[in-house]
Amino acid sequence: MRLTRTTTPAGLVLRVEEARIDAMAAIAFKDAMRAATQDETGRAILDLSEVTFIDSSGLGAIVAALKQMPDGTALELACLSSAVEKVFSLARMDTVFKIHKQLPVTYPADV
Amino acid sequence: MRLTRTTTPAGLVLRVEEARIDAMAAIAFKDAMRAATQDETGRAILDLSEVTFIDSSGLGAIVAALKQMPDGTALELACLSSAVEKVFSLARMDTVFKIHKQLPVTYPADV
Amino acid sequence: MPFEVQCDATPAGIRRVLSSIRTQLSERTLGGAETITIAELVLAEILNNISEHAYSNTDCGTINVMADDLVWAWQFHVFDQGMAIPEAVQLPTEAATPEASRLPESGFGLIIINTLADNLEYKRSNGTNHLSFVITKVPAPTPH
Amino acid sequence: MPFEVQCDATPAGIRRVLSSIRTQLSERTLGGAETITIAELVLAEILNNISEHAYSNTDCGTINVMADDLVWAWQFHVFDQGMAIPEAVQLPTEAATPEASRLPESGFGLIIINTLADNLEYKRSNGTNHLSFVITKVPAPTPH
Numbered sequence: 001m002r003l004t005r006t007t008t009p010a011g012l013v014l015r016v017e018e019a020r021i022d023a024m025a026a027i028a029f030k031d032a033m034r035a036a037t038q039d040e041t042g043r044a045i046l047d048l049s050e051v052t053f054i055d056s057s058g059l060g061a062i063v064a065a066l067k068q069m070p071d072g073t074a075l076e077l078a079c080l081s082s083a084v085e086k087v088f089s090l091a092r093m094d095t096v097f098k099i100h101k102q103l104p105v106t107y108p109a110d111v
Numbered sequence: 112m113r114l115t116r117t118t119t120p121a122g123l124v125l126r127v128e129e130a131r132i133d134a135m136a137a138i139a140f141k142d143a144m145r146a147a148t149q150d151e152t153g154r155a156i157l158d159l160s161e162v163t164f165i166d167s168s169g170l171g172a173i174v175a176a177l178k179q180m181p182d183g184t185a186l187e188l189a190c191l192s193s194a195v196e197k198v199f200s201l202a203r204m205d206t207v208f209k210i211h212k213q214l215p216v217t218y219p220a221d222v
Numbered sequence: 223m224p225f226e227v228q229c230d231a232t233p234a235g236i237r238r239v240l241s242s243i244r245t246q247l248s249e250r251t252l253g254g255a256e257t258i259t260i261a262e263l264v265l266a267e268i269l270n271n272i273s274e275h276a277y278s279n280t281d282c283g284t285i286n287v288m289a290d291d292l293v294w295a296w297q298f299h300v301f302d303q304g305m306a307i308p309e310a311v312q313l314p315t316e317a318a319t320p321e322a323s324r325l326p327e328s329g330f331g332l333i334i335i336n337t338l339a340d341n342l343e344y345k346r347s348n349g350t351n352h353l354s355f356v357i358t359k360v361p362a363p364t365p366h
Numbered sequence: 367m368p369f370e371v372q373c374d375a376t377p378a379g380i381r382r383v384l385s386s387i388r389t390q391l392s393e394r395t396l397g398g399a400e401t402i403t404i405a406e407l408v409l410a411e412i413l414n415n416i417s418e419h420a421y422s423n424t425d426c427g428t429i430n431v432m433a434d435d436l437v438w439a440w441q442f443h444v445f446d447q448g449m450a451i452p453e454a455v456q457l458p459t460e461a462a463t464p465e466a467s468r469l470p471e472s473g474f475g476l477i478i479i480n481t482l483a484d485n486l487e488y489k490r491s492n493g494t495n496h497l498s499f500v501i502t503k504v505p506a507p508t509p510h
């Protein structure tokens with residue numbers, strides 16, 4: 001599971017470089033997220049622009065990644081395709097994550 | 112995963128009829144536990160006398176079975192072999208379950 | 223035109239067969255990208271459940287999928303020779319409101335299946351599980 | 367006498383190879399049932415981790431296990447061609463006190479490995495992961 005890590009003024013951006021987070025990719029995704037965020041202290045944004053498909057195992061892996069974030073850090077999502085968004089909303093997990101339509105350019109002062 | 116269900120004065124006894132709760136058996140165990148306890152209202156006791164080996168996946172499945180018990184019901188364990196007991200204590204899960212050396216004959220009045 | 227495919231009940235086998243089904247559905251459907259997306263998602267959940275639950279005690283199970291092209295919908299039939307679905311498995315109608323302190327990491331599959339598939343039916347005979355359902359065709363947006 | 371075995375990195379393959387290792391250890395050890403139990407448990411955790419994590423992106427990985435019979439211990443070497451263990455993976459020293467509201471269902475494997483195995487070493491070269499460790503022989507109880 002390739003995950004590109006970019007530090008931006010808006011936080012750490014983690015871009016998933018795969019088209020699918022499915023049953024086959026779920027464990028590798030969780031492991032990659034743990035490795036990429038373990039020394040994190042602020043906000044991490046998961047950039048899903050490349051992801052065209054997630055199933056319930058992929059959704060579970062994203063929730064697990066949220067739960068395994070170091071204390072005091074946040075995990076937010078950006079750039080969900082309509083298929084990905086549908087899975088989040090069917091499972092009502094769209095209320096659990098802060099979801100950005102686009103990558104936030106800077107950390108908004110009012111958040 | 113064979114699970115024998117016996118209703119006793121001390122509660123529902125679920126006897127695991129397999130020697131191993133390992134990575135291969137973990138999901139089947141969880142599924143069988145869900146099916147066996149879904150209409151349960153009181154106390155269920157998992158009788159592990161036949162189980163000679165559990166690994167961390169098996170332990171995880173027993174914890175998952177505890178978490179998926181219907182509200183208001185309890186899951187207790189009985190008859191752990193020394194190998195099984197070791198896994199529970201290494202993971203400190205021996206403090207999470209009530210563990211009986213033998214199957215309780217009747218529900219003790221002082222519990 | 224109907225079609226039929228087979229796969230190993232493993233994560234990689236399922237990924238491959240979903241890709242082949244997607245191709246076959248696209249060849250037979252003008253527009254209808256949304257229908258294909260929904261069909262792929264429901265099939266993914268059903269095939270994953272078979273691989274994880276019905277075949278949980280074996281490394282080598284096989285799944286067969288048949289697709290019938292109805293006028294208004296795709297009708298799918300999924301066959302496997304794994305364990306029966308226990309009667310205790312009930313279709314949840316919708317997801318519970320999540321509680322921050324105990325977010326679930328699983329149990330979303332049946333919700334997805336139940337929300338997106340219609341006429342879901344399950345039969346078992348001679349050691350074979352047979353699940354059938356339809357995915358209503360979403361009309362492609364008309365150009366105007 | 368040393369011995370060597372191989373298995374598919376699948377739950378069924380791992381179950382079979384553990385049973386074969388148990389047999390071979392028993393044939394080579396008088397008494398020492400507890401040593402064998404500990405060795406089986408540590409190997410189970412290591413092989414499961416390889417199958418679930420190192421080979422998470424493939425259906426067909428292979429694992430090799432070599433065992434050396436030292437006087438005071440069994441020395442094991444485990445080889446696989448899966449992904450490297452990320453540096454971020456650290457051995458926990460012991461299990462955290464569980465909180466009733468958020469009981470973990472996973473993460474116990476490394477605790478078991480770390481508590482029961484000694485001299486744990488990891489090397490990677492030419493795409494091969496090599497994990498070695500020893501399991502101290504517990505003396506069989508002396509009859510009296």
Ligand SMILES: Nc1ncnc2c1ncn2[C@@H]1O[C@H](COP(=O)(O)OP(=O)(O)O)[C@@H](O)[C@H]1O
Nearest residue numbers: 142271272275276307308311328329330331332
């Ligand atoms: N094909 C099947 N055979 C047996 N049990 C099944 C099957 N599909 C689903 N189940 C049961 O229903 C439960 C919920 O399924 P699902 O919502 O897909 O979540 P998950 O598979 O992540 O647990 C499963 O945990 C399992 O107990």
Ligand SMILES: Nc1ncnc2c1ncn2[C@@H]1O[C@H](COP(=O)(O)OP(=O)(O)O)[C@@H](O)[C@H]1O
Nearest residue numbers: 031415416419420451452455472473474475476
């Ligand atoms: N062989 C391995 N290769 C890559 N990552 C591993 C390996 N073994 C363990 N890990 C990482 O360490 C974490 C903890 O492992 P473990 O305690 O066995 O729990 P689990 O496997 O149940 O998550 C895993 O989730 C994984 O991220």
